[in-house]
Amino acid sequence: MKKTRLLPLLLLASLVSIYIACQRDDYGSLPSGPNPAEKTQISISGRVLDDENLPVNGALVKAGNLTANTDLNGNFQIKNVTLDANASFVKVEKAGFFSGSRTFKGTKGSTHYVSIQLIKKNDAGSFASDAGGDITVPNGGSVSFEAGSIIDAQTKSPYTGTVSVSAFWLNPTVDNFLEIMPGELRGVDENDKQVGLQSFGMMVVELTGASGEKLQLTGSKPATMKFPIAPAQQASAPATIAFWSFNDTTGLWKQEGMATRQGNEYIGKASHFSFWNCDAPFTLVDFKATLKGQDGNPVKGFRVVLKTADDETGPTASSYTDTAGVVAGLIPAGRRLKMTVFGKCNDELLSQEIGPFSAATDLGNITVNIPADSKVTFTGEILNCSGSPLQNGFADIGIQGKFERAPIVNGVLNYSFIRCGSNDTKASVRITDIGNSIIGGIKEADVIANVASLGEITVCEEDLGEYLIYTMDTISRQFLPPADTAGVYTSELYHYVYHAKRDTSDAFYLQFTPDASGTVFTPGYSYVYVRKIMYLGIEPITLQITEYGAQGEYIAGKFSGKMRAENNAILPINGRFRLKRM
Known part of the structure; x- marks a missing residue:
C-alpha cells in the first residue's frame, strides 16, 4: 500500500500549483500576520523518527515552558501546556540532528498528535573565516560566504578560524518533505499578513567553530544561497519568488526579500541562518470537521488526507484528529478538495469531495465506520553471550512495514502493539544488549494467530558476522x-x-x-x-x-x-x- 505522509492540514499548501501570481500584492486581503496571541491550554503527544523511519530515543521535546524526552519508540507526551492558539509550536532537539518542529492550531482542552522526522547533520565542508568560501551542499544547492562574515553566535564577536558547515537541501517534491520541514507552511509577509506558502525549495544551514562553538553571519555580509528547482516544478516555477526564513520562536515563516530564478536554480541572500525557503504565497481559509465512529464516539488519532479533486498529481497533506475527533487547520481558498480518512493500519475508511470554500468552514459531524483493532504480541527469553538473562536491552521489531522498539528487562521480552491485518506472516527482530554494547543478528520470527513466540535468543557478536x-x-x-x-x-x-x-x-x-x-x-x-x-x-x-x-x-x-x-x-x-x- 502506498504510504501517505502525516502532517498538519495547512501543509496542503506545500505543493499547490501556482494558480495565483507570485507578486506580493496578488493574493488578496488576509488577516493580520502575527495575530494577537490568544492563549489556550492543550496537551500534545507524538512520535519522533530519524531519516530511516526508526524511532529517536532521548530527544528533547519543548512546548511552551514544558519539556519531555522521547522514549525507546520515539514517543512523547506533554500535558496541559499553555500555547498560542493560532500557532501552537513544539520543537525537538537531539545531538547529531538538525532541530525539528511542528506548528498547528491548538484547540482548548484537546490532546493534539504530531509526527516529526529529524534530519541527520552532515559535513558539507569548511572554509577559513578570513577568506570566505563556497560550500556545495551534499544533496543539492550551494552556499557562498564573504570574507569576514562570521561571528560567534553567543558573544556576537568576530570569529577567526575554520568554519565547519552542515547543510541540507529539502526537496519539496519528495514523499517525506512535510515530515522533515519545520513548523508548517504558513508565514508572515512583508505587509504583515498571514499567508499560506507553496515551497519551491528549502535549505537548512548551521555553522560551527573549531572548538565546537555555534557561529552565525554578521548580518551586514549576507551569504548567497542557491536552491535547485526540482524537475517536477521547473515548468511552473516563477522568475522571482518570495524568500522566507523560519522563526523557531513563533513557529511561522517570515518573508525577507525575494529570490531570483537563474536557469533551474533560485538564488537568495541570507543575513542569518536557520531554515530558508523559496515560496509562493496564497490565501487561506479555516477548515474544521469532527469525525465520529459508528458508535457515536470521537475518532481519535486518525489521519485525514486532503488533496485537490481536480488534479490527481496536485497537492496533498494530512493531519490527525485530536481527542475530540476534530481535525482542523488552514487550507487553500477556492479549490475543490478530496477528503480521505485512514485508519490506524492505513486502510481507507472514508472518501468524499468537499469545497471549494471562500470562507471559514465547519463540516460538522462525519461518521466513519471503524474496523476492530488487531494486536500482535512478541514474547521471548533473551540471554547475553554468557548465558545470563539480558539485564538492559531492547528489540527492534519490524512487521509489514511497521517498526517498534520493545524494552527487555531481566531477560524478558513481552511486548504488544497494533498491527495491520490479522493474517499469519513473518517479522524481523534484532536485539541490542545496551550494557555490553552488542547488537545481535536479525532473526526471522513466525507470527501465527497474532502471536510471535521467539523462544530463547542469545545475543553475541558472532551473530553479526561483520x-x-x-x-x-x-x-x-x-x-x-x-x-x-x-x-x-x-x-x-x-x-x-x-x-x-x-x-x-x-x-x-x-x-x-x-x-x-x-x-x-x-x-x-x-x-x-x-x-x-x-x-x-x-x-x-x-x-x-x-x-x-x-x-x-x-x-x-x-x-x-x-x-x-x-x-x-x-x-x-x-x-x-x-x-x-x-
Whole structure:
C-alpha cells in the first residue's frame, strides 16, 4: 500500500500549483500576520523518527515552558501546556540532528498528535573565516560566504578560524518533505499578513567553530544561497519568488526579500541562518470537521488526507484528529478538495469531495465506520553471550512495514502493539544488549494467530558476522556492514581498520603491521572523528588479533588505549571488530 505522509492540514499548501501570481500584492486581503496571541491550554503527544523511519530515543521535546524526552519508540507526551492558539509550536532537539518542529492550531482542552522526522547533520565542508568560501551542499544547492562574515553566535564577536558547515537541501517534491520541514507552511509577509506558502525549495544551514562553538553571519555580509528547482516544478516555477526564513520562536515563516530564478536554480541572500525557503504565497481559509465512529464516539488519532479533486498529481497533506475527533487547520481558498480518512493500519475508511470554500468552514459531524483493532504480541527469553538473562536491552521489531522498539528487562521480552491485518506472516527482530554494547543478528520470527513466540535468543557478536564497535569515554559507536562502510584495508607495509561516513562526520582509523609469520601485530597511528571532531590516538594502543584471514576473508580483534581530544582532554577507548580484509 502506498504510504501517505502525516502532517498538519495547512501543509496542503506545500505543493499547490501556482494558480495565483507570485507578486506580493496578488493574493488578496488576509488577516493580520502575527495575530494577537490568544492563549489556550492543550496537551500534545507524538512520535519522533530519524531519516530511516526508526524511532529517536532521548530527544528533547519543548512546548511552551514544558519539556519531555522521547522514549525507546520515539514517543512523547506533554500535558496541559499553555500555547498560542493560532500557532501552537513544539520543537525537538537531539545531538547529531538538525532541530525539528511542528506548528498547528491548538484547540482548548484537546490532546493534539504530531509526527516529526529529524534530519541527520552532515559535513558539507569548511572554509577559513578570513577568506570566505563556497560550500556545495551534499544533496543539492550551494552556499557562498564573504570574507569576514562570521561571528560567534553567543558573544556576537568576530570569529577567526575554520568554519565547519552542515547543510541540507529539502526537496519539496519528495514523499517525506512535510515530515522533515519545520513548523508548517504558513508565514508572515512583508505587509504583515498571514499567508499560506507553496515551497519551491528549502535549505537548512548551521555553522560551527573549531572548538565546537555555534557561529552565525554578521548580518551586514549576507551569504548567497542557491536552491535547485526540482524537475517536477521547473515548468511552473516563477522568475522571482518570495524568500522566507523560519522563526523557531513563533513557529511561522517570515518573508525577507525575494529570490531570483537563474536557469533551474533560485538564488537568495541570507543575513542569518536557520531554515530558508523559496515560496509562493496564497490565501487561506479555516477548515474544521469532527469525525465520529459508528458508535457515536470521537475518532481519535486518525489521519485525514486532503488533496485537490481536480488534479490527481496536485497537492496533498494530512493531519490527525485530536481527542475530540476534530481535525482542523488552514487550507487553500477556492479549490475543490478530496477528503480521505485512514485508519490506524492505513486502510481507507472514508472518501468524499468537499469545497471549494471562500470562507471559514465547519463540516460538522462525519461518521466513519471503524474496523476492530488487531494486536500482535512478541514474547521471548533473551540471554547475553554468557548465558545470563539480558539485564538492559531492547528489540527492534519490524512487521509489514511497521517498526517498534520493545524494552527487555531481566531477560524478558513481552511486548504488544497494533498491527495491520490479522493474517499469519513473518517479522524481523534484532536485539541490542545496551550494557555490553552488542547488537545481535536479525532473526526471522513466525507470527501465527497474532502471536510471535521467539523462544530463547542469545545475543553475541558472532551473530553479526561483520562489525566495528567501540566506546570512547561516554561515546559509543557501532558500524555494521554492509549498511555501514567498514573494512580492513591492506597496503604494502601495513593493514588499517577503517570506517567513514560519506559526509566524513564520523570516521575511525587504526593502523597495524603484521610480522612475516602473520602472528605478531604491532599497532600504529590511529584517530577517531565524532561529529566532525577529531581525536588522535596516544601510542601505544593495545591490540589483540583473534582471527587473521587471507584477502577476502575476515580479520577480527580487540583494542584499547587512550585518545587525545582537540582541547587536549585524554579519553579512554576500547572496542572490537570483525571485518572483511580488502
